[in-house]
Amino acid sequence: MNIVLLGPPGAGKGTLAALLKTELNVPHISTGDIFRSNIKNGTELGKKVQGILASGGLVPDEVTIEMVRDRLGHDDTASGYILDGFPRTIKQAEALDEMDTLDAVINFVLSDEEVVKRLSGRRLAPSTGKIYHIITNPPKREGYDDETGEKLIQRDDDKPEAIMHRLEVYRNETAPLIDYYRAKGNIIDIDASPSPEEVLRSVIASIKA
Ligand code: AMP
Numbered sequence: 001m002n003i004v005l006l007g008p009p010g011a012g013k014g015t016l017a018a019l020l021k022t023e024l025n026v027p028h029i030s031t032g033d034i035f036r037s038n039i040k041n042g043t044e045l046g047k048k049v050q051g052i053l054a055s056g057g058l059v060p061d062e063v064t065i066e067m068v069r070d071r072l073g074h075d076d077t078a079s080g081y082i083l084d085g086f087p088r089t090i091k092q093a094e095a096l097d098e099m100d101t102l103d104a105v106i107n108f109v110l111s112d113e114e115v116v117k118r119l120s121g122r123r124l125a126p127s128t129g130k131i132y133h134i135i136t137n138p139p140k141r142e143g144y145d146d147e148t149g150e151k152l153i154q155r156d157d158d159k160p161e162a163i164m165h166r167l168e169v170y171r172n173e174t175a176p177l178i179d180y181y182r183a184k185g186n187i188i189d190i191d192a193s194p195s196p197e198e199v200l201r202s203v204i205a206s207i208k209a
Pocket of ligand 1: 009031032033035052053056057058059060064084085086087088089092157166
């Protein structure tokens with residue numbers, strides 16, 4: 001199954017994708033994670049996109065599209081994939097249409113207020129990408145990962161100025177994709193406010209329907 005997860009930053013796409021990939025046995029492909037791993041490893045691509053990610057802007061379409069084209073060419077996508085964070089612009093959606101046929105586009109619906117609450121409290125384990133929230137999903141020991149014991153970090157783009165910018169970018173560039181996919185008839189709206197387990201149940205029910 002080829003699935004796209006759409007929705008504002010902080011709607012829980014990454015958390016849901018991690019749960020859904022075990023259910024469907026397909027890879028979770030997050031363009032944000034690929035960029036972050038390039039930054040961490042100091043690659044040319046990482047150097048090019050570091051500032052853009054920190055400010056909450058979008059990496060140019062050509063760069064992102066080629067990166068995804070390459071990733072979708074790997075053998076592990078033979079029985080499908082979960083795309084998280086791509087497409088984010090109409091141009092990217094058109095490019096994806098040329099690469100493949102999608103089975104479902106899941107649109108996570110969440111208010112701006114909830115987005116800000118979730119992003120500002122989000123913390124990550126740098127080596128595994130495991131996601132916590134200081135209030136709703138805290139680690140056992142404050143500030144440290146349960147599994148590796150490493151110190152949790154806050155993404156630069158989860159800081160207040162970048163959050164506002166990301167929301168604006170989402171509204172201007174990405175939200176138009178909802179109409180784009182609605183016109184094609186393969187979009188499913190999911191309320192992203194309940195717990196991850198509940199959201200997972202709704203998603204599975206809707207893609208199996
Ligand atoms: P995410 O982890 O999906 O929130 O992505 C983090 C950041 O990576 C975004 O704020 C963008 O700077 C960049 N990024 C991720 N996916 C894309 C994309 N499809 N197009 C452009 N930039 C992207």
